[in-house]
Amino acid sequence: MGIAAEGIVVVGAGQGGFQLGASLREGGYHGPVTLIGDEPGLPYGRPPLSKAYLTGRTDAAGLLLRPPAYYAEHAITVRSGERVTAIDRAAQRVTLASGEALPFAHLVLATGTRNRPLPVPGADLPGVHQLRSLAEADALKAALDGVARVAVVGAGFIGLEFAAVCAGKGIAVTVIEGLDRALARALSATMAGAMTEAQAAAGVRFLFGAQVEAIAGRERATGVVVRGGETVPADLVLVGIGVLPNQDLAEAAGLAVGNGIAADAMLATTDPAISAIGDCAAHPSPHADGARVRIESVQNAVDGARCVAARLTGRPAAYTAVPWFWSDQGSLKLQIAGLSTPADDAVTRGTPGSGFSVFRYRNGRLSAVESLNRPADHMIARRLLQAGLSPTPAEAADPGFDLKAFALSAA
């Protein structure tokens, strides 16, 4: 195949970076593969950080995507704790913080995201945490010991998962959200409402439409000051207000960026020798009517890596995999297939309160399915969306309509 001896260099040794290396080997690529990651240790999965890792149901070894021996067996070089500081596109090499330069025949950017900072006074006080990396999870886990009251800023997935962990530990937790409901961009009002109701029944307090003005405290955080005067007392504050794509390297190298590193339908950037995958990449998606999307999920990092590896091993194809996602919040297991926009219609199948799904429609066609404790619906939804099949809204709402048979009929 056409990749020269310099081999393939990947910036970012997370979910996508790891998968790229693994899929290159599965695809028969024999040249050098180097993953450069600025975190310590081997590639690990982040999802348990806000779930099983905090509850102690898994440990750091359990987070690893592969055991240490895997990398030697597959001749994948992992350079942990090393940061790429520049890309020289003309010379096809990257520079590390140490000053070392590394040549590449093809470069893959899998740099992920970083936490969006909370721009209010007191946000840097001890006792204020964020949750993205293993190091942050370790700090949070240690700090949670003996804590009685927690405030969570932001009712997104990470904030809600953390709130469920706190409630499960018997900690009094208040979630503070500026908008009038949880997960306003990601979920239908029906599904978000069912999830917050269930969390409230488990003891989580919600403050919606509440603007955070400051973190209270002198030596350390003692609460969250909300516009209008209320201070929510807290021994620990978790800020979960979203992330920003790590696109500075790409931008400095003259690659096109917007909300994410601009990639085409095969995940190539504006330089054909450089691809971008995972959280940091924005690509046109057939599941968003061809619009460019930047998706933060394990599926997107894994399938994007597979797409690029296939291209680099001589089997080019557009990235068309159906996006899917999950979030575990205590006993709530949410699964989403497809991509919705807030304006998409919502049709309910099943009964909120027990397992149910919300089918989303855009211009009369199925765009996404949100399932709560209903994994069979989720699997069928992935099939439907991949095949471009759309039950009518009336069929989706009818419990007697056999969705599985409908999905299989087109196989």
Ligand SMILES: Cc1cc2nc3c(=O)[nH]c(=O)nc-3n(C[C@H](O)[C@H](O)[C@H](O)COP(=O)(O)OP(=O)(O)OC[C@H]3O[C@@H](n4cnc5c(N)ncnc54)[C@H](O)[C@@H]3O)c2cc1C
């Ligand atoms: C707490 C938490 C819970 C989550 N739960 C879920 C879930 O339940 N379901 C789900 O689908 N998704 C979940 N996600 C999202 C999922 O983990 C991400 O979408 C996925 O990790 C993205 O993979 P990636 O390879 O794009 O980025 P990452 O896995 O974030 O890896 C990027 C790596 O690149 C490194 N890096 C960046 N710049 C440089 C540089 N210049 N030099 C060297 N290294 C660099 C970063 O430090 C990082 O290690 C969760 C995320 C978090 C934080």
